[in-house]
Amino acid sequence: MDxxxxxxxxxxxxxxxxxxxxxxxxxxxDIRQYGSGNAGATNTLRVLGKGPAILVLALDCIKGILxxxxxxxxxxxxxxxxxxxxxxxxxxxxAICGLLAIFGHNWPIFHRFRGGxxxxxxxxxxxxxxxxxxxxxxxxxxxxxxxxxxxxxxSIIFAAGTPFLVFFTMDYYxxxxxxxxxxxxxxxxxxxxxxTNMQRLVRGNESKLGQ
Numbered sequence: 001m002d003x004x005x006x007x008x009x010x011x012x013x014x015x016x017x018x019x020x021x022x023x024x025x026x027x028x029x030d031i032r033q034y035g036s037g038n039a040g041a042t043n044t045l046r047v048l049g050k051g052p053a054i055l056v057l058a059l060d061c062i063k064g065i066l067x068x069x070x071x072x073x074x075x076x077x078x079x080x081x082x083x084x085x086x087x088x089x090x091x092x093x094x095a096i097c098g099l100l101a102i103f104g105h106n107w108p109i110f111h112r113f114r115g116g117x118x119x120x121x122x123x124x125x126x127x128x129x130x131x132x133x134x135x136x137x138x139x140x141x142x143x144x145x146x147x148x149x150x151x152x153x154x155s156i157i158f159a160a161g162t163p164f165l166v167f168f169t170m171d172y173y174x175x176x177x178x179x180x181x182x183x184x185x186x187x188x189x190x191x192x193x194x195x196t197n198m199q200r201l202v203r204g205n206e207s208k209l210g211q
């Protein structure tokens with residue numbers, strides 16, 4: 001029951017689409033009807049500009065961090081009591097809560113299950129669980145965006161590179177296996193959500209930052 005409650009809270013938190021909410025407040029429009037149609041920070045940049053986009057990015061990251069904390073809290077409270085669904089399996093509760101927050105962002109119950117691609121929320125989740133590997137891959141992803149101005153390329157690099165780096169640094173940072181499994185699942189999910197972006201990158205007609 002502990003992880004179920006924390007998981008529901010994480011999904012509901014993830015379902016708060018800040019790009020939708022802020023665009024509604026500022027411009028009285030549905031962001032999913034403008035730009036790329038994606039409810040995320042990059043499309044907020046196109047529709048509203050830098051300030052709101054940075055705010056959306058920060059809030060979406062915080063969603064992921066808080067969801068992981070829900071999982072850690074449930075694990076800390078119930079481990080050793082015999083009441084936990086994952087008694088003796090550390091790491092599963094925060095990993096599941098993080099995943100459910102990303103699900104909430106991508107398929108939000110408050111917005112008819114039509115959300116974003118979950119990149120910022122994924123960054124928050126991964127950074128909260130496996131900070132240094134996330135930073136290393138994030139630096140490479142940011143450099144790719146700076147050099148090419150393709151935000152989607154940075155997202156793809158982060159999604160594809162994180163599982164590999166987590167796997168090769170698990171012993172050094174003592175990360176539990178559930179964190180690696182989470183990185184694999186969210187990586188595949190993010191690549192799937194970016195499949196049209198990858199097609200446009202190959203064709204050379206992907207939109208660049210600022211366009």
